[in-house]
Amino acid sequence: MEVASFAASAARVGRGTRSEVLGRRAALAVGHHFVANVGMDLLRAGGNAIDAGVGMVLAANVVEFTSCGFGGEVPTLIYSARERRVVAVNGNTRAARRAHPAWFRERGYRLIPPDGFLPAGVPAVPAAVVLMLRRYGALGFGEVARGAIELAEEGFPVDARWLTGVRAAERRFREEWPTSADLFLPGGRVPEVGEVWRNPALARTLRALVEAERAALARGADRDGALAAVHDYFYRGPIAAEICRYVGMTQVRDREGGFEAGLLVEEDFADYEARLEAPWSVDYRGYDVYKCGPWTQGPVMLQQLRLLEGFRLTELRHNTPEYLHLWLESAKLAHADKEKHYGDPDFVYVPRQGLLSREYAAQRAALIDRAHASRELRPGDPYPFDAAPESRPPDLHLGPIAPRAGDRGTTGIRVADAEGNMFSATPSGGWFMDSPIIPELGLVLGTRCQMFYLDEGHAKVLAPGKQPTTSLSSSLVTERGEPRCVFGMPGADRQDQGSLQFFLNVIDFGMGIQEALDAPRVWTSHFPSLFWPRQAFPARAHVERSFPPEITESLRRLGHEVVIEEPWTGDFTMVVMIQP
Known part of the structure; x- marks a missing residue:
């Protein structure tokens, strides 16, 4: 088997921007070289494509914070060589139980805003990555999270894209979001390209999840039980409690003109689970093309x-x-x-x-x-x-329809290994430009609930516990039942x-x-x-x-x-x- 990976950028030279990268055992394609390093380390350590994919999602949450974060979402497609089938991982957020259209209308909202805490649903990334490891991975959470923890703790040199996001949000950091200013403007200034930036609070959050796994193993839990303990520590323990405490006491201005605290409560987290689902697919000219379901645009x-x-x-x-x-x-x-x-x-x-x-x-x-x-x-x-x-x-x-505003970008994680496992994820949300940092945790909540309508009778009308129809979309292709390709793009x-x-x-x-x-x-x-x-x-x-x-x-x-x-x-x- 030959595996190839490719990534395209805007610079075009002749008929190709770069050489095709070929390998015999595994390949990956991601949006940042530090993320790629984490994935290759996990593959060399005996992990499979799912282990590498999960580790790179976590690493991207650190170094691609302009595009995705640990408080965001990660819809994913997996081809399991063991099961010889494609599965969709529903790594989408869900609305708070207090989120009703009437709540917004009573406060004068025309639409759910795109910023602050009101459009936040329950973070999906932690549950989704744990589920993928439990069902299809070979390594533990501590092993796959090691690279992300090192990047958050020891830091990494920031690039121009990261700084573009900081500069775009700088005024808001200084005037409205002091917790974000403390983290992203060290010493009160915007860092320069090449400066090392750290997120020690996020490192502590990830280490706490690793410790929950270690403690469960010490109590005699098996691998599956230890990974379940990681999920529970985030969603039924001190992390969920801290998120709800902070967003419940912190009012934030939004682009709809409001000044409100968040709606999430601990029960929203306790009820949350990521899910494995059957993907949607069609056959096209001899190929089967798979996408996640209608909770995405796929x-x-x-x-x-x-x-x-x-x-x-x-x-x-x-x-x-x-x-x-x-x-x-x-x-x-x-x-x-x-x-x-x-x-x-x-x-x-x-x-x-x-x-x-x-x-x-x-x-x-x-x-x-x-x-x-x-x-x-x-x-x-x-x-x-x-x-x-x-x-x-x-x-x-x-x-309602009106003239369009600008779009956001995100990132992507694609992996294939020697056994034929394939992993295609589009992590996004939880980026630092649209919501304040929760200081004790080093993470930002997503704003995906802006994708609901407040109009009754619409398929996408807001309701408690409902998933927004997300823009995030990955692709996976098979030919006569054999895995062939994973791909996707932000945008x-x-x-x-x-x-x-x-x-x-x-x-x-x-x-x-x-x-x-x-x-x-x-x-x-x-x-x-x-x-x-x-x-x-x-x-x-x-x-x-x-x-x-x-x-x-x-x-x-x-x-x-x-x-x-x-x-x-x-x-x-x-x-x-x-x-x-």
Whole structure:
């Protein structure tokens, strides 16, 4: 078996930015070299892809704090060589039991804000990483957390991207969030590139979890019981208590104009569990493509594959105006369905069979005008194509639409090992720009609950204990049941738009992996963002500057509102592929 890993950045030289990295036993692709070092150390120590993946998630929570944190989320796909199947790890947050639409409306909120403590749900990362270790790992929590603890305790030299996040939040640190200022502005100043930065409180938090595991083993617990003790220490012990104490007593200003403390209570933590679930999937030209369920945006990629498989893409030729127009119009249709139909399956029926059926896709594809760009948001009716049409929710409607704001980035963790295990995670949330540091713990809570609506009758309406539909999305591909590829990219609402273009570049257009990563991309902001303030730009097509001018002019003539963008900077694509 040959394993290859790739990561694309914005700098493009010829037909590739860098050489393809090949290995015989394992490979990984991540967003930071310190994170990669942690993963390789774990693989060399006898860990498998899941151990390495978990260790790198924890390390990324330290060194990629602008993109993800220990208080955030980590939806993950795993191929288990032992079980010979793909599983989805539901590492999503859940809303506080005190979080009701009426609570926000009574206080004058139009939307759930994107910052402060109000959009915080229960942190998902600790539960998810423990669950993955319990079910699929070979090492203990103390072993996989060692690298993250060393980085937090001993520090690491900060880079320009990290400092960009600090500078963006500097005023808020100084004027509103003194605990964040104490940590990120040592000596009252912004560090310089190359200065060593430490997070001793986070190191202590992680060490406390390691000690909980060690104490359980000393009492005679087996490996599974010791890992369960790690979960309980976070969610049913002093860490949850400290989070709830701090957010309950600390009022924070938010971008909706409020000044409120948080809503989380200890019972929210005690009830929380990460879960293993069946992923959603479709077959496309001989490959099975897997995504997490409709609590993520992931199924839009599957729907778009269904829409596009009826077209002969190679005859249109790669990145011609005809191809790009078809691609953009199919994205609009898939994301319109996401906006109306996706939600937490525990709270609303999501018609999986209907949404992914070829018959429904054919009906939807017929809406595409090959000569004109649509300006409408056009969700479909998948229920006649579903196994349970009687489960249609009553009066399901769309939320309000307004012009779109900017997106956030995140990071990614992709690993494959010699046994054929594969790990594909997109950790995010809990970053330091949108919420204050909890000083005793060195972590930040996520703000993912901004992705709920306050409007009754919407699939994504806020409810206690409900999951928001997150933007986070990873991909995993098998061929005839054998693992082949894990990939994904950051980029908020753009994640699956970029991932799909990479996949089609390889499967339909026969590109090598690095060439497929480096090819210029388009994306649309036609549909409402999952992020506050839930805005949209009808018919907006974002086109990278590296496209020839005649391509962009052709798209304009078709009715697209073209915006020329710099290459997808900061949003790195990460791919690991197994060659049979």
